[in-house]
Amino acid sequence: MKKFWAILLAMMLVLSMVTVASASEVTEGDTPTATGFTITVNPKDDVDHEYQVYQIFTADVVADESGAKVLTSVKWGANAKNDTAAVTTGDPVPDAVLEALKTVSGTNQEKLAEITKYWNAESAPVDTFSSTKAAPGKSQKLTPGYYLVRDNQAKLEGKDGAATLLIVKVLDQDIVATAKSEKPSVDKQVQDEVADAEKNGGEVNPEGWGESADHALFENFKFRLVATIPVNADYNDYPTYKLVFNDTMSKGITFVQIDSVKVNGIALKGTDYVCTATPGQKGAGKVGENQDKPSWTLTIEDLKKVMKENTSILVTDKITVEVVYTAYLNEEAQVFNASATSTNNKNSVDLEYSNNPNADGMGKTPEDHVWLFTYVVNNTKYANTAEAGKELAGAGFTLYDQNDRVVPLWKDADGNYVVAGTTKPNDTYTDVANNEMITEANGTFNIIGLDHGTYTLKETTVPATYNPLDPVTITISADHKEAAGGASATMELTAASTMNNKLVNKSGATLPETGGIGTTIFYVLGGMMFVGAALILIVRRKAEADEI
Known part of the structure; x- marks a missing residue:
């Protein structure tokens, strides 16, 4: 019988995402009996695991010269093989195999490659047990020997957990x-103007990044996807490492372009990744609609290969992969005229990643969301008083931004004025002459797709017989943020906001003119003065004649 302690030391290893408990963490058992001992695995993630136990060798337990306990009389276990040859369970393991195992060294992957020569992975495990973080599981009683324990990959596929093989x-x-x-x-983050960016606990990101933002329709802005991969011995066990960003844009978002893909701050070449998005592509749908499929994906087939080829990338305790892309809110985005506790302009990402260094397998993170808002201002023009029946048609208004620049506009099929972009979304949108909005018969002219900010509305065409309106200040002031838990967002318009405006034109005053009553009065007064003067003259002459 050969003592096996040297081989055991060589094979005492932990592969992928696992550490073996220290001596202080091991529960001491009794002396060996026919009932044997157990293996317990404590998961630390939130995934339900199913562990499979494979028996490679069996042996007896004896004490060596120093009193240390070792395995002897090593025999083939129920799940063993000899490289490509079948073996008989219970037969002695050949000396050549034991000698080969003494030389096992190198990385965990190199050790595993040698050891799995003696593991029949296609055979049925001797035991299977479930285990979770809340309720760690353990195997049935096992006889002394050598065992391989692995996660059932089928139970982990697509879940946010990593596989174990030890x-x-x-x-x-x-x-x-x-x-x-x-x-x-x-x-996932979205960029806003810093002046009106999301206030996270009172703090504003210096570049305007956050979980929510507001923008004008057809205005380009940026999204950012950030994946963080811990770098440790477990990551180093992976021969290759695949990442897939699954980005889901809402129906009201249009993709423009990928701006950059960086690893630890170093830009990758376009050949280092594959992106399925195309310029002008709209999102998959509104919340709850087609959300089971991503709008597009960006895949790095082998992050390790990319990093090896790009020597400028420095590796510390983590790897950060950042994707920045440009998009805009399109004509199908939800618009807001009042405070809200949700928005259909919801956009999401999840990350698929290699989760088994010993076999093909992909885990998936939970989705992370961002939220977009844009606004509509309703205006109604009235004659003299703001009341029903006094609506005034034919008035023209031009909108100016806070820098006194004219806001460009289109008109949609419903007669609303829409903040214009570079290209009309379809042929139902028409140009607006001089960007002047003309009130309808009902006096209305609504402006869709405005961003947070202060605007000035100037009356540029005044209806006949009415005095021009003084410039009107329009204010859109909103506080938006992601709700606790990250499943929704809120937007609250402040008291300063003027989202519904009643604009009143006063009729002009009537001034004197030729042929009017004004001149008649002058004629009458002049005639009376002339008659009075004549009477005075006659009286004087008569008095003079009497004196003669």
Whole structure:
């Protein structure tokens, strides 16, 4: 019988996302009995795991010259093979195999490649047990020997968890292994003007990035996707590492272009990734509509290969992959005239990532969301008083921004004025002559797709017999933010906002003119004065004649 302690030391390793418990964490068992001992795995993520136990070798437990307990009389286990050759369970393991295992060294992947020569992965495991962070599971009683424990990849596919593959020896005590919880994460952000950006706990990102923003229709702005991958021994176990950003834009968002893809701040070449988005592509749908499929994906097939080829990328304790792209709110975006507790302009991302260094497998993070708002200002023109029946048609108004620049406009099929972009979304949108809005018969002219800010409305065509209106200040002031938990967003218009405006023109005063009553009065007064003067003259002459 050969002592096996040297081989056991060589094979004492942990592969992928797992550490074996230290001596202080191991629950001591009794002396070996026919009932054997257990293997417990403590997951640290929020995924339900199913662990499969494979018996590679069995052996007896004895004490060596120093009193240390080792395995001897090593035999093939129920899940063993000899490289490509089948073996008989219970037969002695050849000396050549034991000698080969003594030389196992290198990385975990290199060790695993050697050890799995003796593991029949197609055979049925000797035990299967479930385990969660809340309720760690353990195997049935196992006889002393060498065992391989792995996650059932089928249970992990598409979930936010990493696979475990470890080799443990079972001597005369129960074994406890703790699965590591480090895994990739992803965050989506949207950029706003700094002056009206989201206030997160009173703080504003110096570049305007946040979980919510407001913009004018057809105004270009940027989204940012940030994946963070921990760098540790577990990451190093992966021969290749794949990342897939699944980006879901709402129906009211139109994609323009990818601006940059960076790893730890260094820009990648266009050949380092594959993006399925096309310029002018609209999102998949409104909230709850077609959200099961991403609008587009960006894939880095092998992050490790890309980083190896780009020597400028420095690696620390984490890898950050940042994707920035330009988009705009289109004509199908939801617009707001009042405070709101939700928005259909919801946009999301999740990240698929390699989660098994020992086989093909992809995990997936939960979705992360951002939220967009844009506004509509309703205006009605009245004659003399703001009341029903006094609506005034034919008045013309021009809108100016806070820099006194004319706001360009289109007119839609419903007669609304829409903040214009570079290209009309369809042929139902028409140009607006001189960007002047003309009131309809009902006196209305509504302006759709305005951003947060202060505007000035000037009357540039005044209806006949009415006096011009003084310039009107329009204010859109909103506080928007992601709600606690990240599943929704709120937008509150402040008291300063003027979203519904009643504009009143006063009739002009009537001034004197030729042929009017004004001249008649002068004629009458003049005639009376002439008659009076004549009477005075006659009286004087008569008095003089009497004196003679």
